Amino acid sequence: MKPVRLPASATNALPRRMLYTLCLVYILSGLIGRDPWKADDAAGFGIMLTMAQGGLADWLWPNIAGLPMAEKGPLAFWLGALCIRAFGWLLGEPMAARLAPIGFFLVGALSVWYATYLLGRRPEAQPLRLAFGGQPEPRDYGRTLADGALLIYLGSLGLLLHSHSTSAEALYVSLVGLALFATARLVETPSARPALLLGLVLGLMTLTRGWVTPLALWLALFGLALARRHDNALRLGLLTLPAAIVVGASWPLLAQLLQPYGHSPYGAWMAWNLHLLALPSWEGLKYLLQNVLWFAWPAWPFAAWSVYAWRRQSSAPHIVVPLTFAVALLLLALLGRHSEESLMLPLLPPLAMLAAFGLPTMKRGAINAVDWFSVMTLTTCAAFIWIGWIAKQTGWPAQLARNAFKLAPGFKPEFGPIACLVAAAASIGWILLVRWRVSRRPTVLWRAVVLSSGGVILCWLLLTTLWMPWINYGKSYAGVSRQLAQNLPKSGYCVQSNVGPAQRASFAYFGDVNFAGIEQSQCDFLLLQDNNRRKDDLRRITQGGQDWTLLWSGRRPSDRDERYRLYQRVK
Structure with a gap:
């Protein structure tokens, strides 16, 4: 027997304006008014900018000002580079590049909604018919489940940073x-x-971040179709797989044929893909257990409950499809040779879908417990963000102010009236949402997650408005880039360097530093990155058979570890 029994009143859809507003507030917060940040955000922007300002070789061999970065794939950076070329003159290169992740997010959000809607209106997912009628219509039921899946997707903690970065993971x-x-x-x-559409998507995934995950998903779906003796197994084999291969192999084959910069990125790309596969390890399992609980919150508790509640109908498509995706992606995360958040990121869409189908089966007491936990936890977080901002602006409470400035030495507080008004409006909206939930006690399905998702979006909005100058100061390389540029000639030089991708991208953009290209090997300047905790003072070094003398040494005030030293060749 199905575990769902609902009246039609429980399937009232979330107001469309509210849903659209949540999505726009979510994705626009954190993208406006900031520099490219360290790690994947700045590195991805560097690849996009190099492509936009370069030629065909840069589009075929992704690089950051001459630093090869062909491991993951070029698709996300192609799209970002197109945005820079089209809108960079109007919005500036960083903001133009961020139009790409805005588009990526909208595609993902719409996909989760429509996938849940299609599976939710199927006969297997429908609630039991009531004795005197009044059960919801299939379309209404599917639409309400889709609203719940989208709210859970928006509220996933692991999606926040990755969806707001100019990286391959966002796509x-x-x-x-x-x-x-x-x-x-x-x-x-x-x-x-649809078989060809699935093949196209798997091929695009290959161009975005390698062939390992698309192959695992195809094998999982093909095995499922074979086990159920479904005709889709034939379509997956004869249509989906060839389409995925044609699309996914297009860039490696073209790069192999044209040999940009006299070489091909195929070897580095294939090596990176193979590096993703290894035997399960205790370290990988430990990392996953320690991080997936918060990374996939609040999706995983609802998803686990959904699998349990529908255990007697586990072969129904609305359960077996997202569960197949989740299991395949979880196995890949366990097989990962190195531990990183990007291995857990693909789990979020299938978990959000699974979680949505668990909402109709939850008891009122469990829903109230989740709501009160969300209200208490997220309201406390929002209040702490406000108190910390007040301390940063006024110096009271003194201890909080000292801690804030200790983490960002040299930072000068800025008051943004627009940011403050937006943060205040969002906080008032949160209070009204909690009041509505407590006073009305609605019976709609998405009531169990509206506070969790709304609270996460509130905290993210407060951080990216009230605290944006402070965060930007700590994560941007703009200041140290300009210091470096002051010690270099205006033109006619090149710099060899061992700095990381994010630093190279930032120095090239903010300082207009001319790094050695892929084909260059001899330069008159050498930029080294090392640990600031080392007390050595190497004013003259020998490297690569050449003598170098120190010109400049610097670091970001907010980073106690990184140190940069610029040397000039001794002639």
Whole structure:
């Protein structure tokens, strides 16, 4: 027997304006008014900028001002570079590049919504018919479940930073959602068109972040279709796989044929893919257990409950499709040779879908417990963000102010009236949302997650408005880049360096530093990055058979570890 029994009143859809507003507030917060940040954000922007300002070789061999970066794939950076070329003159290069992750997020959000809607309106997912009628219509039921899945997706903690960065991961997680949508279409309408769409998406995933995950997903779906003796197994083999291979192999084959910069990125790309596969290790399992609980919150508790509640109908498409994706992606995370958040990121779309189908089966007491936990925890976080901002602006409470300035030495507080008004409006909106939930006690399905998702979005909005200057000061390389540029000639030089991708991208953009290209080997300047905790003072060094003398040494005030030293060749 199905575990769901609902009246039609429980399937009132979330107001469309509210849903659109949440999505726009979510993705725009954190993208406006900041520099490229360290790690993947600045590195991805550097690849996009190099492509936008370079030629065909840079598009075929992704690089950051001459530093090869062909490991993951070029698709996300192609799209960002196109945005820079089209809108860089109007918005500036960093903001133009961020139009790409805005588009990536919208694709992912729509895919999760429509995939859940397609599976939620199927007969297997419908609630039991009531004795005197009044059960919801399939379309209304599917729409309400889709609203719940989208709210859970927006509230996932692991999505916050990655969806707001100019990186391959921002596109990758959205393509996983799009693959779920294509699979749902294939289940609903077994035909050539959705099979080819799924192949196209898997091929695009290959161009974004390698072939390991797309191959694992195809094998999981093909095995599922074979086990159920479904005709879709034939379509997956004859249509989906060839389409994925054609699309995914297009860039490696073209690069192999044209040999940009006299070489091909194929070897580095293939080596990076193979490096993702290894035997399970205790360290990998330990990392996953320690991080997935918060990374996939609040999706995983609802998803686990959904699998349990529907255990007697576990072969139903609305359970077996997202569960197949989740299991395949979880196994890949366990097989990862190195531990990083990007291995857990693709889990979020299938977990959000699974979680949505668990909402109709939850008891009122469990829903109230989740709500009160969300209200208490997220309201406390929001209050702490406000108190910390007041301390940073006024110096009271003194201890909080000292801690804030200790983490960012040299930072000067800025008061942004617009940011303050937006933060105040969001806080008032949160209070009204909590009041509505407590006073009305609605019976709609998405009531169990609206406070969790709304509270996460509130905290993120407060951080990216009230604290944006402070965060930007700590994560930007703009200041040290300009210091470096002051010690270099205006033109006619090149710099050899061992700095990381994010630093190289920032120095090239903010300081207009001319780094050695892929084909260059001899330069008159050498930039080294090392640990500031080392007390050595190497004013003259020998490297590469050449003598170098120190010109400049500096670091970011907020980073106690990184140190940069600029040397000039002794002639």
